[in-house]
Amino acid sequence: MDRHLTVEIRKDTAQPNRVQMLVPFEENNTLITCGTYDCGYCDVLDLKNISKTIHTEQLAVASVYPNESSLGFLVDIGESTNNTYLLSGAVPKLPKNCVGDIFFITLRNTNNFQEGEIFSATEDDRPTPRITNRSEQWVDLDFVDGFPWKNHFYIFINFNIRSPQSRVRLLTIKRGNKKRDTLKSFRGTTLQCCGSKYYTRLASSAVVGGSPLLWAGIFKVGNSLDPESTALAIFNITPGDSPGGEDPDFCMESCSSTNKEESETVAPLAVYKYRSMTSVATVTASSWLVFFIGTADGQLIKISMDKAMKPTCPIVLYKSDDDHPVHSKMILDPVDKKHIYLALGNQMKRVAVAQCWRYGSMRDCWFSHDPFCGWCSSQSRCTFPDECLTSAWISIPEGSLQERMISFRAEETPSREKVILNVTAHLKVVATGSPAFSCAFTTERGESLCAGSGDTAAFPSCSCVFLRDKFPAGLGVTVKITIDNQIVSESWNLRNCSLIQGGPTSALCSECVAAGCLWSFTQHTCSWMPWSSHESYTQGTCQNYSSGLNISEPEIYSITPSEISFYGKNNATITGKNLDHVTKIRIRGDMDCNQMEVPFHSRSSDRLTLHVPGGNKGRMTVCVELPDGRCYGSAEITYRSLPSCTGLSPDSSWAR
Secondary structure, three states, rough: OOOOOOOOOOOOOOOOOOOEEEEHHHHHEEEEEHHHHHOEEEEEEEEEEEEEEEEEOOOOOOEEEEEEEEEEEEEOOOOOOEEEEEEEEEEEOOOOOOOOOOOOEEEEEEOOOOOOOOOOOOOOOOOOOOEEEEOOOOOOOEEEEEEEEOOOEEEEEEEEEOOOOOOOEEEEOOOOOOOHHHHHOOOEEEEOEEOOOOOOOEEEEEEEEEEOOOEEEEEEEOOOOOOOOOEEEEEEOOOHHHHHHOOOOOOOOOOOOOOOOOOOOEEOOOOEEEEOOOEEEEEEOOOEEEEEEEOOOOOEEEEEEEOHHHHOEEEEEEEEOOOOEEEEOOOOOOOOOOOEEEEOOEEEEEEEEEOHHHHHHHHHHHOOOOOOEEEEEEEEEEEOOHHHOOOEEEOOOOOOOOOOOOOEEEEEEEOOEEEEEEEEEEEEEEEEOOOOOOEEEEEOOOEEEEHHHHHHEEOEEEEEEEHHHHHOEEEEEEEEEEEOOOOEEEEEEEEEEHHHOOOHHHHHHHHHHHOOOOOOOOOOOEEOOOOOOOOOOOHHHHHHHHOOOOOOOOOOEEEEEEEEOOOOEEEEEEEEEOOOOEEOOOOOOOOOOEEEEEEEEEEEEEEEEEEEEEHHHHHHHHEEEOOOOOOEEEEEEEEEEEOOOOOOOOOOOOOO
């Protein structure tokens, strides 16, 4: 197929066969394929015309049983120009009617000019260099992924998969001058995921890159109905300095030595849990890590993480009409970098990595928190960066996830006669020159706030100094920030922080934080922001306080129906008690950061009726909100695909 998924050339076979290994050798313009037919074979095909066979050989390089996994990728060893080899992995089991050898992990030639000719694994006159299993009896395992990275090769294996002692193993091999030297350098690591719940299987793998070397994997537990049945885990897999060749599960060649020591265990740097993830691919966008996640119900989800591994709200890029799972391997388009390829059932899909066109304003573009998207000043639309080369491109900032585009804080000067209003624009601006940046502060009456008393502006911050007695009872302030020819504005009601007093309730705490003041969680009081303080809170930090309302907390018993299509449902019913003071209903998905506000049609003390809007496939949580802004109760509702018919059996019957 070409990059637009149009079939160009196909190669048919009349014999029963399963291709276990598919390795493009672009430098050589060939494609190496190995399969199960006739006790194992390998073909070298013309990469530009796969119907043309250049070389074929009957030998077991890949696993010969269709249900057993295999692994193959190209590596360079030694310093010569003819130094590319096939690192192959196979389950070393052969039917009784087959002759020859099959090796667990070895290095094989890729042409006839290397010692032993093409596909040979031998070296000098000694036994074939190979990594094998240390146990006397072969254990069940799966090869999940493998790749070269700089001077090392990485192999990920689900080991002992049908045993309670199953675990995920990583073999790291250092590049050497010869096959034997290279394989002998291997060292094993156990990847332990994640916390109190032990995820023992690896479903998908993607290298992030960087220094240290980061890698991401989808781990899973046995219970697929668990709402946290899978986890996206990010590991630092930078090779250590310990000697190679010693491992409790694997060894070099004959395993003559006994080694019962435990392998090194590595814990993840960050974990993101969700139900039924099947695949992951990753790419970097400036300082952001972007993860594309496929699910078992046919969705493609994107999550971005900042430098502190804090995730943005997930974005659903694609959802299928049925529930075919996304295949474990997804590939980013190597040409435009703007699309990703995924397989579902017998279909291939090409999906855009971002939907910048959906956002019609600079504010909406920014609040998508999508590092691929930014506001193009000259075009007044949300675009990819390479679509905006002649003017300023305004996007989310580097480094950390921000909840607000513009933030502020008020602080007293040391003399306490004046107030400094500090404003920060959380933006990244990409431009050929230095676009103009300015701030204008006005009161609710349209008067200049800091005229004659000093104001400064230097991207991304500006400040305004004014007399403290300007707002004894509060002051409405608007700041307009101009970048290039784009204007963004924000309005606040500034308060005298020392006058925000009362009992320590969540409402008072939120009022203090919203006014740009400092709430003390030890003294439970509101005060001016200390001089040069860098503390920052959001109103969400105030939810630990009581509401202060004399209202019985509502409870939810059930929601009917509890399973609907992802198009939504009219006239759903919530039953419970103390529902007569509810002001809003909120629905939140497993992977949603923000709750949807849903109106209700009727309300009584024990019943609410509502319209459930359309959503993404998966499990949602419903809660009811009181006037204090808190949400109580928890009922689950599941979005599913509409039922579809793919066949009828039997398709004929006797007439009656």
